[in-house]
Amino acid sequence: MRYNDIKKEQNVMDDKNVKEAVHNQHDKGYKFLLSSKRVFIELLRSFVKHDWVNDIDEANVVKVDKSFVLQDFADKEADLVYRVRLKEKEVIFYILMELQSTVDYQMPYRLLLYMVEIWRSILKDVPKKESRRKDFELPVIVPIVLYNGSRKWTAKTSYKEILNSYETFGEYAVDFKYILIDVNRYTKEELLRLENLIASVFLLEQKVEFEEMMARLKELSNTLKKLDEDEILLFKAWFKKILMARMPEEERKNVERIIDENEEVEEMISNLEKTILQEMKEREKKGMKKGIEKGMEKGIGVTVLKLLEKKFGSVPEEYVKKIEGAGKETLLKIVDKIFEIDKIEDLERLLK
DSSP: OOHHHHHTTOOHHHHTOHHHHHHHOSOOSHHHHHTSHHHHHHHHHHHOOOGGGGGOOGGGEEEEOOOOOOGGGTTTEEEEEEEEEETTEEEEEEEEEEOSSSOOTTHHHHHHHHHHHHHHHHHHHSOHHHHTSTTOOOOEEEEEEEEOOSSOOOSOSBGGGGSTTHHHHGGGSOOOBOEEEEGGGSOHHHHHHHOSHHHHHHHHHSSOOHHHHHHHHHHTHHHHHHSOHHHHHHHHHHHHHHHHHTSOGGGHHHHHHHHHHOOSHHHHHHHHHHHHHHHHHHHHHHHHHHHHHHHHHHHHHHHHHHHHHHHHSOOOHHHHHHHHTOOHHHHHHHHHTGGGOOSGGGHHHHHO
């Protein structure tokens, strides 16, 4: 399929209605965000340090609605393919999003498989007469790996380095490099300086404590206020997924309501902070109360065992375990009936 033909089938997210995409999209992760051409270009301009990124024009960018991920890796990664017209030449950008926390040392090999599949797909759509011409050229594929695991990425970034004896054969060994974007390796200051949607997302998804994430959200207030309506919709859909994954199920509806209903960024952040802090305090109170009750039960249990030892000399292990696992009401009942217990076996009816 030619560039101009594919361009007519562009993703609805960029041409018509972001709101519809937000409500219909199940995957609210990086694939969801980067399916927006604007966010894709923002990613390149923010994290790929090459001059050619500044020559990319949004009007010449087309998302290809096809995945090349192998079935074995479908639950561990996602991909996106973009065709870009750059200086009158077609270039393919292939973004592989690693959804696993471990480093995959066979990444260069997998990328090679995916790249070959992309070229095969292109050749299938080109008339044989055209592909056999001397001047026919396949497009360059620029592979990008987006990784958000907590461990540092230590896999090789060039293909030849995974080959045995590549030094001996020099330029005859197959080789290419991929661009690595390692979310957790950027500093907070670097991400805040960029003042855009994708950097804000990276900042909030870095592996930090919940309280730190909320503090970062406050620091992003000015950046988020500068985003346009479509970008805010994308951010809210993504943020709901990330935030709610860290919260107990019973508190999620409140958080979802606040994110959906508050149009002003500062109001949303303020209400989230108040609500979440209040719910955290409530959880803490409940935890303390539970701890006190547990401690009281343990204290009563010790008392019951001492009374029984005094009366019967020793308590069989099976009854010790039952008393240690008994609730407060049961233990108080045993204390109340202690003088009516003639033999240790009488505990059976009280421990039921």
